[in-house]
Amino acid sequence: MSTYFMNKKKVATQVCISHKSQGQQAIVLQWLLTRRDLEKENHWVTVKESLNSELDGNLSPEGVTQILNLCYNDLPADQKNCLLYLSIFQKGCTINRKRLIKRWIAEGFIVEKDGKTVEEVAEDCFNELIGRNIVRPVEHSNNGKVKACQVHDMILEYILFKSSEENFITVVGGHWLTPTPSNKVRRLSLHNSNPEDAKEKIESMNLSHVRSLTVFGNLHHLPSYSFKSGILQVLDLEGCTNLNTNQQDKIFKMFQLKYLSLRKVNVKKLPSEIGKLQYLETLDIRETDVKELPSSAVRLQRMVHLLAGNKFTRLALRFTEAIAKMTTLQTLSGIEISKKLSHSPRKHAQPHKVEEGKHLQY
Structure with missing residues (x-):
């Protein structure tokens, strides 16, 4: 030996x-x-x-x-980016694999490689982090695939400060204190914290170049101008409370958005302006009260993942002509197909894949 x-x-x-x-x-x-x-x-x-x-x-x-x-x-450069990106999430947070992978892709960290699609490359990267014991699996699907993970506290602390040093991600609030960046903020993550402290820190930052915004908890302390970034590509408000009308109006003026999550947010209706988000690839409106997309959604011709429906209230999103004409769809979930549409002679665009187990049955 x-x-x-x-x-x-x-x-x-x-x-x-x-x-x-x-x-x-x-x-x-x-x-x-x-x-x-x-x-x-x-x-x-x-x-x-x-x-x-x-x-x-x-x-x-x-x-x-x-x-x-x-x-x-x-680590290779792309895996370094994907690892540092995990510092966006709060200490002890359970991170859904699909949510993370979609965000990596929207951020541009993943490119096609060796004949594999970006989704396949992202899956490989995720599995590599699991295999290296950087993140630990906490939930598995029925087929044994890792469904969700957590970052070990010691590693999370390390990548949080590494991200801060490199001005890769700026975190406000949370378990560990990091210095306020002197440069323009690129990716901002707001953790649960004292509203007044958070507001003071945010107001001292240059947010003109923010390309990613993640908020955990209450939106009440977030200044409205935080939603003015014209280059924002990723907006994740999953589980947030107190989204006001002014903030919602600004969201649909973020014309560069590729990823938008309003999951578990108190939203009943999406405005017609959503049709202007023509770069949007992922829209997650699960566990909201949205019943139908406006007709302008037909212009969302880069949509890849449309995630809807509320399994708790048994509410589904109506399958409309706008959705039928989204020719790039790969994932469609939480949809109710009416008898009128299902018997229509018109040929509808068929999504490449429908997420297993996500359709609501009545």
Whole structure:
């Protein structure tokens, strides 16, 4: 057996024994063991020697940072972006796989590769993060596929500060305090926090270049001008409360939007201006009271995923001519097809895929 395999087995054993009761530290070390360059013997020996003092006892904060830097630097550029993006979510947040993948694609992190579609490449990236023990699966579908995940606290703290350093994502509120960026904010995530503190921090920021906005909790403290960004591509308000008319009007003037989630938001009707969002690829209005899209939605000819319906109130979105003419649809859920449309001789556009189990039955 080679020295490489002997050393790797020895250190792996040490990790399991020395850090068995320190869950967070063990997680970091397990990530270390997945590094690709450790397949080269000299790299493994170097890392092993540099961590000898750390492996003799509890990992120091410096040791943890050293390991995390090694692991982070080992990732390809696209996976680095996808990893840092996880800092958008709150501590302990359960992250839906499909929601995350759709957002990665809308942000432009994923491109077609080796004959695979962007969706397939994104799935591979997600599975890679799972395989490296960076995120842990918390929910599985009936077919065994990971449905949702969480980020380990120690890793989340690391990527949060890494994102802040690189001005990749700006987080307001939440569990850890990060400095207010001196540069223009690119991606903004508002966590549950003191409304007045949040408002003060937001007002001190340059939001003219925000391309992504995520809000958790109450929208009441969010200044209305936060919705004025003409280059915003991703707007995720899932589960937010107190969306007012002024804010809603501004949403449908964000003409560059690719991803819009109003899931679990108190919305009863979408305005005709939605037809102006001609770059929109994902619209998530599940668990709202929206019963029908306005006729102007026919102009949404880049729509890929239309997610609707409310399984709790048994409400479905009416299948209309506007939806029928969305020729790029791949995913359509929560739809009610009326007898009039189902018997119409007109040929409707057929979505490439209908999400399994999402149709509401009456």
